Amino acid sequence: xxxxxxxxxxxxxxxxxxxxxxxxxxxxxxxxxxxxxxxxxxxxxxxxxxxxxxxxxxxxxxxxxxxxxxxxxxxxxxxxxxxxxxxxxxxxxxxxxxxxxxxxxxxxxxxxxxxxxxxxxxxxxxxxxxxxxxxxxxxxxxxxxxxxxxxxxxxxxxxxxxxxxxxxxxxxxxxxxxxxxxxxxxxxxxxxxxxxxxxxxxxxxx
Numbered sequence: 001x002x003x004x005x006x007x008x009x010x011x012x013x014x015x016x017x018x019x020x021x022x023x024x025x026x027x028x029x030x031x032x033x034x035x036x037x038x039x040x041x042x043x044x045x046x047x048x049x050x051x052x053x054x055x056x057x058x059x060x061x062x063x064x065x066x067x068x069x070x071x072x073x074x075x076x077x078x079x080x081x082x083x084x085x086x087x088x089x090x091x092x093x094x095x096x097x098x099x100x101x102x103x104x105x106x107x108x109x110x111x112x113x114x115x116x117x118x119x120x121x122x123x124x125x126x127x128x129x130x131x132x133x134x135x136x137x138x139x140x141x142x143x144x145x146x147x148x149x150x151x152x153x154x155x156x157x158x159x160x161x162x163x164x165x166x167x168x169x170x171x172x173x174x175x176x177x178x179x180x181x182x183x184x185x186x187x188x189x190x191x192x193x194x195x196x197x198x199x200x201x202x203x204x205x206x
Contacts (some may be wrong), residue, residue: 139174
């Protein structure tokens, strides 16, 4: 769905909703555009792929435009789009997993930032990515909203349709879970004798 070049007139959510429900695409875009970051973060938390997450945003808007009449109140727009985006992301994930099984290949891994002159940075990013992938979905989503989308706790609460204290608690638990996994990974990782990333040389033959 392509965003209209001009914004829909009228700022009242109820008025925009009525116009959008009547088929006004400009009003629909004005109504859903503020939720793009939320949908993308939710989808990325599930798929771990930015391009696929953007596809989910597009598919969510298309589906929402066709089913807007099922939304009884514009006040529920955030939670309605959240649920729809989450469902579409899971559908996308299942399709990708089926395709992977058909070709007998492992699922594509998310891209890792390559820093050619700082190998240790690459390793740390990879460890962080692995730890994040192992977190529960709700933890990945709230971390994505906070650190990828830059949302405040208040914005996260509004996006997820939960109380401010609940948002703070969920973010705290997500951070704590991520820290535990990173700490455990550091403890279990065996140092590589051949590696001199940190300037450590093999003891033998010196």
